[in-house]
Amino acid sequence: MxxxxxxxxxxxxxxxxxxxxxxxxxxxxxxxxxxxxxxxxxxxxxxxxxxxxxxxxxxxxxxxxxxxxxxxxxxxxxxxxxxxxxxxxxxxxLLGMPAAGSIILRQVISDTPKNQWYVMETAKGVRFFCWKRDQPLFGGIYLKLWFGWVNRAYDGRNHHYAFQIGPKRA
Known part of the structure; x- marks a missing residue:
């Protein structure tokens, strides 16, 4: 890893x-x-x-x-x-991983707090990961943390590189 x-x-x-x-x-x-x-x-x-x-x-x-x-x-x-x-x-x-033929090797999801961990692999055997967490702060506001490559290819072609830190409402 x-x-x-x-x-x-x-x-x-x-x-x-x-x-x-x-x-x-x-x-x-x-x-x-x-x-x-x-x-x-x-x-x-x-x-x-x-x-x-x-x-x-x-x-x-x-x-x-x-x-x-x-x-x-x-x-x-x-x-x-x-x-x-x-x-x-x-x-x-430029920074994404190809979605065609990629598979999820490991997936861990918990709800308290919302936490997601993925280990994926491209069709050529290149491994990549995704970690998402909604960290509770106060008053229904969370800190959204995303690192790695998004586990879903939004454009249908690539898992895009993710580096997101920001507020999120429940």
Whole structure:
């Protein structure tokens, strides 16, 4: 299990650069989307999600995202969507693990607190992991922790690299 952890740590600096770049460019990318549509052109889509366009919060019924917006409100909503899902395209395409033929070798799930551990393997025998935990804080607020590669291939092609730390409501 040492090699997957070493690979994960080796990818961490590149991931942090991509995420910070996504945050910094989010206002410009959202402005560009007002002219080009809700899907960023070409590799710019890598700054957002590959499984949804910049209006994904609407179709996924994420609280606070609504349709029918235009102008500054649409720009702000798309800026927020990029910041909510920073660099997912990079994390999938460049740092991800191929989903085709991958299998779960080990899965451990507990509910108190919600904790998930997966050891997976690609079709070529490369092992990788996923650890998710919702750490209770106070008042129905949790600290969401995701490390490794997401156990589900959201785009259908790759398990994207995950490094998420943030608040979550129950």
């Amino acid at each position: 040492i090699w997957p952890i070493a690979r994960y740590l080796a990818y961490l600096p590149a991931n942090l650069v991509f995420v910070l770049l996504s945050y910094a460019l989010s206002p410009l990318l959202a402005a560009l989307s007002l002219a080009t549509g809700p899907k960023l052109p070409g590799v710019l889509q890598w700054f957002s999600t590959l499984d949804a366009n910049l209006d994904g919060g609407i179709s996924q019924r994420v609280k606070g995202y609504r349709g029918g917006l235009s102008g500054w409100r649409l720009w702000w909503q798309r800026t927020c969507w990029i910041c909510r899902n920073p660099a997912h395209g990079w994390q999938s395409e």
